[in-house]
Amino acid sequence: MSTTNGSYSSAMAACDVVKLHKPNFTPKLAFILGSGLGPFADEIEDATVIPYYKLPGFHSCSVSGHAGNMLLGYLKDVPVVCFQGRAHIYEGISADPIKTLIRTIKLLGAEMVIITNAAGSLHEDMPAGSLMMLNDHINYQFTNPLIGPNDEEFGPRFVSMDDAYNAEIRAQFQKVAKEQDIKLNEGVYLAISGPCFETHAEIRAFKILGADAVGMSTVPETIIARHCDLKVAAISAITNLGAGITNEKLSHEHTLKGAKLAVGSMIKLLLGFVENYKQART
Numbered sequence: 586m587s588t589t590n591g592s593y594s595s596a597m598a599a600c601d602v603v604k605l606h607k608p609n610f611t612p613k614l615a616f617i618l619g620s621g622l623g624p625f626a627d628e629i630e631d632a633t634v635i636p637y638y639k640l641p642g643f644h645s646c647s648v649s650g651h652a653g654n655m656l657l658g659y660l661k662d663v664p665v666v667c668f669q670g671r672a673h674i675y676e677g678i679s680a681d682p683i684k685t686l687i688r689t690i691k692l693l694g695a696e697m698v699i700i701t702n703a704a705g706s707l708h709e710d711m712p713a714g715s716l717m718m719l720n721d722h723i724n725y726q727f728t729n730p731l732i733g734p735n736d737e738e739f740g741p742r743f744v745s746m747d748d749a750y751n752a753e754i755r756a757q758f759q760k761v762a763k764e765q766d767i768k769l770n771e772g773v774y775l776a777i778s779g780p781c782f783e784t785h786a787e788i789r790a791f792k793i794l795g796a797d798a799v800g801m802s803t804v805p806e807t808i809i810a811r812h813c814d815l816k817v818a819a820i821s822a823i824t825n826l827g828a829g830i831t832n833e834k835l836s837h838e839h840t841l842k843g844a845k846l847a848v849g850s851m852i853k854l855l856l857g858f859v860e861n862y863k864q865a866r867t
């Protein structure tokens with residue numbers, strides 16, 4: 586199926602496919618899973634799995650650690666949609682498939698998207714295996730997914746990025762983390778385009794700019810989600826220290842290894858959040 590243009594009609598076409606697979610299903614929460622964090626999807630009950638190649642406008646993933654499936658089902662009786670894998674700018678694609686994914690979430694009726702990613706830390710006291718919730722970001726990808734004609738059906742031409750990472754949801758995550766005895770760092774995520782990891786000089790520069798972690802995703806999704814007024818929370822699984830902070834050699838395999846150190850507490854935190862969400866609404 587060819588990639589369409591991320592517009593209203595392409596997200597509607599993806600929704601139509603979802604409705605054929607799982608009629609009358611309205612997810613409340615959406616999860617996007619980063620590198621090595623796919624095992625969270627095993628927690629979903631009564632899961633319907635739709636590979637991205639069956640969804641018009643979606644991008645079939647080319648990166649190992651990203652399965653390329655949409656799952657629809659229940660976590661603690663809360664209807665959820667979950668994405669195992671995402672498109673990245675470094676794959677040489679336009680932002681269209683990222684728009685289609687986020688706008689499909691919106692049209693399916695979810696109220697928030699919880700984005701996870703793998704990231705490098707800029708602080709030695711936030712090592713591999715740590716979790717960092719984003720409280721802001723720096724877009725260092727030198728592009729913006731909303732460049733081009735505005736899709737008025739979804740949002741305005743000019744988008745405020747105040748409170749991009751919803752403060753109320755962050756407070757709920759901190760409450761859950763405390764209850765579960767999980768250390769949940771908070772900080773600024775800086776997105777590069779990739780696919781190179783950073784140079785040592787870039788890591789030093791990003792620290793001066795005010796970043797706490799660095800990665801190759803999440804910022805386009807957040808911008809598109811805020812444009813259509815979806816609430817956003819985002820959590821990084823720290824998989825390594827930034828290039829040059831120690832002698833560790835960075836590679837995708839190293840990222841996947843690092844993600845394994847964080848996946849247990851990430852799953853516990855996300856499930857705790859869903860439980861908290863359910864209790865607040867019953």
Ligand code: HPA
Binds near residue numbers: 704783801825828840
């Ligand atoms: N840099 C950029 N992206 C990443 C890193 C990193 O150090 N680790 C995991 N994803």
